Amino acid sequence: xxxxxxxxxxxxxxxxxxxxANPKSPSPPYGLLVPPPxxxxxxxxxxxxxxxxxxxxxxxKRMQGFDVLLLPGVDHAGIQFEGTFDKCLAKEGLSKxxxxxxxxxxxxxxxxxxxxNSVSSTWRFMGLSADWEREVFTLEEKVQKATFEEFKTxxxxxxxxxxxxxxxxxxxxxxxxxxxxxxxxERKEKLYFVRYKVSGVGGYITVATARPETxxxxxxxxxxxxxxxxxxxxxxxxxNPITHNExxxxxxxxxxxxxxxxxxKITPGxxxxxxxxxxxxxLRILQVIGKDGRIVEDTQIIGGLxxxxxxxxxxxxxxxxxHILVEETKDYIHSxxxxxxxxxxxxxxxxxxxxxxxxxxxxxxxxxxKKVNFVPKTxxxxxxxxxxEIHDWSISRSLWWGHRIPVWYCQKCNPNHLVGKDKDxxxxxxxxxxxxxxxxxxxxxxxxxxLDTWFSSGLWPLSTLGWPSDTKEVKKYYPWxxxxxAPEIKFLWIARMIMLGxxxxxxxxxxxxxxxxxxRDLQGRKFSKSLGNxxxxxxxxxxxxxxxxxxxxxxxxxxxxxxxxxxxxxxxRAKNFRNFGTKLINIARFIVDLAPQxxxxxxxxxxxxxxxxxxxxxxxxxxLKKTIKQVTSNLDSFQLHLATDSxxxxxxxxxxxxxIESTKNRRAEAQPVLEYVFKTSLELLHPFMPFIxxxxxxxxxxxxxxxxxxxxxxxx
RNA sequence: GGACGGAUAGCUCAGUGGUAGAGCGCUGCAUUCACAUUGCAGAUGCCGUGGGUUCAAAUCCCUCUCCGUCCACCA
Numbered sequence: 001x002x003x004x005x006x007x008x009x010x011x012x013x014x015x016x017x018x019x020x021a022n023p024k025s026p027s028p029p030y031g032l033l034v035p036p037p038x039x040x041x042x043x044x045x046x047x048x049x050x051x052x053x054x055x056x057x058x059x060x061k062r063m064q065g066f067d068v069l070l071l072p073g074v075d076h077a078g079i080q081f082e083g084t085f086d087k088c089l090a091k092e093g094l095s096k097x098x099x100x101x102x103x104x105x106x107x108x109x110x111x112x113x114x115x116x117n118s119v120s121s122t123w124r125f126m127g128l129s130a131d132w133e134r135e136v137f138t139l140e141e142k143v144q145k146a147t148f149e150e151f152k153t154x155x156x157x158x159x160x161x162x163x164x165x166x167x168x169x170x171x172x173x174x175x176x177x178x179x180x181x182x183x184x185x186e187r188k189e190k191l192y193f194v195r196y197k198v199s200g201v202g203g204y205i206t207v208a209t210a211r212p213e214t215x216x217x218x219x220x221x222x223x224x225x226x227x228x229x230x231x232x233x234x235x236x237x238x239x240n241p242i243t244h245n246e247x248x249x250x251x252x253x254x255x256x257x258x259x260x261x262x263x264x265k266i267t268p269g270x271x272x273x274x275x276x277x278x279x280x281x282x283l284r285i286l287q288v289i290g291k292d293g294r295i296v297e298d299t300q301i302i303g304g305l306x307x308x309x310x311x312x313x314x315x316x317x318x319x320x321x322x323h324i325l326v327e328e329t330k331d332y333i334h335s336x337x338x339x340x341x342x343x344x345x346x347x348x349x350x351x352x353x354x355x356x357x358x359x360x361x362x363x364x365x366x367x368x369x370k371k372v373n374f375v376p377k378t379x380x381x382x383x384x385x386x387x388x389e390i391h392d393w394s395i396s397r398s399l400w401w402g403h404r405i406p407v408w409y410c411q412k413c414n415p416n417h418l419v420g421k422d423k424d425x426x427x428x429x430x431x432x433x434x435x436x437x438x439x440x441x442x443x444x445x446x447x448x449x450x451l452d453t454w455f456s457s458g459l460w461p462l463s464t465l466g467w468p469s470d471t472k473e474v475k476k477y478y479p480w481x482x483x484x485x486a487p488e489i490k491f492l493w494i495a496r497m498i499m500l501g502x503x504x505x506x507x508x509x510x511x512x513x514x515x516x517x518x519x520r521d522l523q524g525r526k527f528s529k530s531l532g533n534x535x536x537x538x539x540x541x542x543x544x545x546x547x548x549x550x551x552x553x554x555x556x557x558x559x560x561x562x563x564x565x566x567x568x569x570x571x572x573r574a575k576n577f578r579n580f581g582t583k584l585i586n587i588a589r590f591i592v593d594l595a596p597q598x599x600x601x602x603x604x605x606x607x608x609x610x611x612x613x614x615x616x617x618x619x620x621x622x623x624l625k626k627t628i629k630q631v632t633s634n635l636d637s638f639q640l641h642l643a644t645d646s647x648x649x650x651x652x653x654x655x656x657x658x659x660i661e662s663t664k665n666r667r668a669e670a671q672p673v674l675e676y677v678f679k680t681s682l683e684l685l686h687p688f689m690p691f692i693x694x695x696x697x698x699x700x701x702x703x704x705x706x707x708x709x710x711x712x713x714x715x716x
Numbered sequence: 717g718g719a720c721g722g723a724u725a726g727c728u729c730a731g732u733g734g735u736a737g738a739g740c741g742c743u744g745c746a747u748u749c750a751c752a753u754u755g756c757a758g759a760u761g762c763c764g765u766g767g768g769u770u771c772a773a774a775u776c777c778c779u780c781u782c783c784g785u786c787c788a789c790c791a
Contacts, residue, residue, distance in 0.1 A: 208791065209791060210790095210791070254789075255791085256791075259790075259791065260791065263791095264791055267791095276789070332790095335790070348789095378720065378721080381719080381720080382719075382786075385719075487785085488785095490786090491786095491787095518785085520784095522727090522728085524784065555728090555729075555730085555738090558729090562721085562784080562785080568727090569728050569739095571740095572727090572728075572739065572741090573728080573740080575739095575753080576738095576739055576740075576753095578753065579753045580753095581753085582751070582753045583751065583754085585750090585751080586751035587751085589750050590751080591750080593750080594750065641729095641730070642731090648738090648739095656750090656751085657755075661755090664749085
């Protein structure tokens with residue numbers, strides 16, 4: 001089937017409104033939420049698979065008589081978009097600094113339009129029967145309102161706070177990121193043994209560290225309790241070899257007695273564990289690494305240097321002074337956290353950020369999460385465990401592209417942008433009309449940061465339906481019937497949608513949660529641009545057609561199961577299903593074009609089983625019934641690979657190879673069965689191969705305008 | 717260190733208590749036949765290891781090995 005014909009049918013369906021949901025219809029709802037692709041991202045094989053699965057379920061449910069809402073959207077993808085856009089600006093010699101926030105945003109929106117227009121048409125691929133008129137962009141007004149309501153409610157419920165906290169900072173993105181936005185890279189570095197002089201009693205305490213450049217920010221040394229060698233120093237002071245400050249020697253059982261020397265330098269400003277220990281011991285917090293990834297200027301010895309330069313220089317210096325013995329230095333392989341998006345080494349440092357207290361949300365989430373039917377069900381456990389061990393969610397990002405934090409400070413009374421309840425700050429979407437309660441004037445200035453993309457995406461099941469307004473869409477389609485996701489965003493997105501949905505709408509956001517597997521290359525590596533191992537779904541479509549590409553993808557659609565694929569394996573499978581399509585065309589040619597003059601034709605009004613008594617007819621009708629049952633139950637349990645498998649086997653090897661051959665000597669008599677079995681087969685196949693089934697169905701005796709509107713075959 | 721998943725034909729993978737399956741690849745035969753983008757026939761597997769439950773195990777249970785993924789504050 002060529003792409004012109006595909007386009008023709010797609011247009012036919014869309015123009016007839018077959019993709020549209022109808023909240024007013026009395027039919028029961030079946031809502032499917034398309035995971036919004038990133039604005040800047042090309043669609044890859046994983047998207048193609050998601051779309052194919054979503055579309056099969058949607059078409060199946062429509063044929064079963066449901067009022068289907070398949071709702072598409074686009075994600076603004078904060079960090080990713082901003083990175084791409086800034087690169088483009090740099091080519092024109094422009095930058096954020098030069099433009100300023102307002103001008104930058106204006107250009108960013110223009111850029112968004114350009115990008116959107118150039119790629120959005122490709123999102124309609126794979127025959128996705130989405131209700132395009134309802135497409136939602138994550139920054140549009142509707143979503144803004146919902147996001148504001150979310151923020152405001154958290155604020156009123158006292159679940160929102162702002163504070164200096166140790167965060168994972170990506171110097172390149174210039175923003176805090178969440179733990180779950182980080183990756184780890186195995187790196188071979190050096191482990192240095194640094195001697196700190198103990199004051200008063202004489203002697204040294206040695207710590208092992210991979211990060212000597214943070215020594216200027218050391219504020220204590222911690223040893224594990226009852227350290228055989230060092231416990232005599234407990235309570236004494238040591239001398240910081242760089243700053244020469246006196247720092248206390250403390251004990252903590254979180255220090256691993258088997259690592260290094262059993263003593264740990266405490267740097268609360270640049271390490272999460274140290275931060276926790278420092279807080280409990282009321283230690284000062286010093287910072288030597290700035291948000292630009294360089295050592296702060298007024299640091300001794302290494303001020304102004306990049307981190308790796310600083311490390312080299314400080315090691316040389318400490319070795320010269322006898323604090324590091326070169327022969328004691330070890331090679332050390334460990335995992336270094338890097339930013340998932342730009343692969344820059346992440347620096348833990350102190351920053352002012354907004355947080356949500358997640359405990360209450362997690363509690364409610366855990367109580368109700370069992371209502372979600374996870375496919376495969378192992379995800380219930382995985383996600384529940386994560387929710388159980390939830391920590392507060394840092395929702396602010398130092399970006400410009402996103403929902404700006406709806407908080408206003410009185411510039412006069414609150415120049416440091418501190419947060420208290422209703423004095424010199426306000427939570428408001430637009431500039432407050434009121435005056436400041438402290439100075440009775442209006443000098444409002446908005447918080448500089450924007451919200452984490454997932455803060456708004458987490459509300460996607462509600463914001464897309466017009467919440468917080470009590471719309472007919474919310475009433476009818478919430479909770480959604482079906483959601484699909486890649487496993488990699490199960491915490492970032494899925495877990496949060498569940499908690500937020502329960503918090504704001506008091507119900508789970510979706511009844512069925514389907515996780516597909518990850519497609520990898522033949523060596524088991526992820527597809528990535530840098531490896532160049534990606535497979536372009538459009539190339540497959542051009543070569544083999546959309547129907548065949550979809551069928552090839554269904555063979556990989558087993559819930560939660562990763563698959564390995566190459567262009568070659570995809571070609572092999574797609575080719576097979578292209579051949580299957582050819583087979584269908586030839587079956588149609590045989591049944592329709594070459595029908596004998598005296599053939600009776602299919603009569604929709606009477607039961608075919610009762611009229612056709614030949615054993616071959618009875619046999620094929622029986623097998624068809626069995627196939628209807630199988631396909632229906634496989635679709636009900638979202639096992640698309642089994643559904644397509646049994647259809648393929650039935651149509652090709654039972655119907656075409658055996659039954660059709662057997663009718664050649666009683667051709668005219670068998671015509672009604674040929675027509676009936678083929679038409680029914682096409683209807684069963686339509687969710688998976690929408691184009692060719694429409695094309696051929698139209699050529700058979702039929703009622704109704706489209707196979708999309710046909711009733712799902714019944715086995716009774 | 718925890719949690720989860722995988723190991724089945726040359727390759728990519730289904731199956732998951734009752735005589736080993738598909739696609740691609742391979743071998744042989746068939747062309748005035750709806751279809752060579754085909755049909756028919758065929759070869760190829762101690763279903764990772766060791767044990768257990770059962771009349772019966774690739775399938776359920778336990779052990780081990782190897783691979784993979786996720787989680788965790790790996791200095």
